[in-house]
Amino acid sequence: MYILIVGAGKVGYFLARRLCQGNHTVSIIDKDHQICEDIAKELKALVINGDACDPKILEEAGILRADVLAAVTGDDEDNLIICQLAKEKFNLQRTVGRVNNPDNEYTFNELGIDVPVDSTKIIAKIIEEEVSFSDFVNLMSFKRGKLAIVRVDLPSDAPVINKQIKDIDLPKDAVLVSILRGEEVILPKGDTVLKPGDDVIALTLIGNEPQLLHLLAGKL
Amino acid sequence: MYVIIVGCGRVGAELAKLLSGEGHDVVIVDKSRDSFSCLGETFNGLTTVGNGFDLALLRQVGIEKADAFCAVTNGDNTNLISAQVAKKIFRVPKVLARVYDPQRAHIYAALGLDIISGTMLFSAMLRDKIIESRFSSYLIESKDLGVIEIEVKDELAGKTIQDINIPGDFIVVALRRMQGVIIPEPVTVLKKKDILMGVVKVASLKAVREKFHLGEK
Numbered sequence: 001m002y003i004l005i006v007g008a009g010k011v012g013y014f015l016a017r018r019l020c021q022g023n024h025t026v027s028i029i030d031k032d033h034q035i036c037e038d039i040a041k042e043l044k045a046l047v048i049n050g051d052a053c054d055p056k057i058l059e060e061a062g063i064l065r066a067d068v069l070a071a072v073t074g075d076d077e078d079n080l081i082i083c084q085l086a087k088e089k090f091n092l093q094r095t096v097g098r099v100n101n102p103d104n105e106y107t108f109n110e111l112g113i114d115v116p117v118d119s120t121k122i123i124a125k126i127i128e129e130e131v132s133f134s135d136f137v138n139l140m141s142f143k144r145g146k147l148a149i150v151r152v153d154l155p156s157d158a159p160v161i162n163k164q165i166k167d168i169d170l171p172k173d174a175v176l177v178s179i180l181r182g183e184e185v186i187l188p189k190g191d192t193v194l195k196p197g198d199d200v201i202a203l204t205l206i207g208n209e210p211q212l213l214h215l216l217a218g219k220l
Numbered sequence: 221m222y223v224i225i226v227g228c229g230r231v232g233a234e235l236a237k238l239l240s241g242e243g244h245d246v247v248i249v250d251k252s253r254d255s256f257s258c259l260g261e262t263f264n265g266l267t268t269v270g271n272g273f274d275l276a277l278l279r280q281v282g283i284e285k286a287d288a289f290c291a292v293t294n295g296d297n298t299n300l301i302s303a304q305v306a307k308k309i310f311r312v313p314k315v316l317a318r319v320y321d322p323q324r325a326h327i328y329a330a331l332g333l334d335i336i337s338g339t340m341l342f343s344a345m346l347r348d349k350i351i352e353s354r355f356s357s358y359l360i361e362s363k364d365l366g367v368i369e370i371e372v373k374d375e376l377a378g379k380t381i382q383d384i385n386i387p388g389d390f391i392v393v394a395l396r397r398m399q400g401v402i403i404p405e406p407v408t409v410l411k412k413k414d415i416l417m418g419v420v421k422v423a424s425l426k427a428v429r430e431k432f433h434l435g436e437k
Contacts, residue, residue: 053296053297053321053324054321054323055323055327075297077295077297077298077301078297080297080301081296081297081300081301081324085324085327088327088331089327103274103275103276104273106275107273107275107301107305107309110305110308110309111301111304111305111308
């Protein structure tokens with residue numbers, strides 16, 4: 001694949017380095033002359049020094065041959081406009097835009113960026129999961145936030161303790177994916193019995209999260 | 221009208237004062253509180269500190285009720301995003317964005333945004349001021365029609381408006397002379413040093429220039 005990366009900060013640089021190791025053609029654009037020189041020495045990528053909001057710079061970086069553009073600068077406005085230029089002016093099918101401020105994710109979606117990647121939110125989520133502030137964690141969202149994988153830690157007084165899965169009346173559009181019991185990973189079947197301290201991983205429509213939590217952990 | 225302006229620089233502040241002075245309800249948004257100082261003490265609209273495409277802030281200033289939205293910050297990208305948010309997410313009836321970069325102005329105008337490019341307008345105005353028999357394409361927002369100014373010299377003096385109009389291609393709409401500006405009748409007689417203002421089809425511009433022996437120096 002031909003991948004065009006805009007922004008050679010930490011994210012752009014490591015992305016380019018990884019993609020160069022695979023069998024991809026990579027070109028990278030950055031405004032900073034020194035950064036461009038350093039990267040050109042190190043990576044087997046086409047490096048263009050310039051402002052990617054300028055269509056000529058995008059052309060120089062080979063956007064007409066590119067399969068994907070990833071705009072990963074630290075500036076949400078730039079990322080959004082660059083993705084739009086790629087789509088509207090150069091008819092690129094797939095654009096990935098880094099969202100630095102989680103408040104802007106909705107705007108990225110609405111303004112036609114194919115894959116907004118909210119780096120801040122992702123890092124915050126991972127930390128939240130590791131620290132485990134609560135017994136309910138949204139691990140991942142898909143489909144523009146319609147579908148989620150969640151983790152529910154069952155307290156000892158949860159209403160589903162010692163019940164078989166087939167006897168639990170799960171909300172519509174929610175599925176139990178796996179149960180983590182200590183080091184053991186259990187793929188749930190109808191006769192699997194839930195124990196206190198189990199971590200239940202479930203796939204659910206976003207709207208059903210509260211019902212699922214109420215059903216499994218007994219709280220809202 | 222209820223108007224939201226994003227960016228309180230010279231243009232934003234001036235626009236806010238103009239609209240507010242004419243009795244419109246104005247909210248002006250800027251990232252920095254300090255920039256509101258140029259509004260002066262007589263400004264009676266609202267000022268809000270924040271980012272012009274922050275959805276929560278825009279809802280808070282009542283964007284859902286706004287009749288018009290105008291993004292005039294110093295950042296082209298900020299303006300383009302703010303305008304798209306106003307138009308696509310909040311469906312504000314009239315949305316304008318200032319864009320310095322002519323390339324981006326062209327691209328986003330083609331995508332249906334109402335773009336004002338100060339760079340293009342101003343350079344066109346300067347060109348028109350420099351070139352004699354100045355032709356201005358910016359007064360009428362169309363690529364097909366423009367306004368031309370012609371100074372009446374010996375060969376046109378004494379002719380009437382109906383003598384020099386070219387139906388379908390060129391029509392004189394105003395006449396500037398010593399006493400002021402008049403809207404001429406077909407029988408109005410031209411005097412030397414009058415300045416004609418006419419509407420001309422861009423396609424006929426060359427023919428009109430030739431007819432009146434106007435050089436494009």
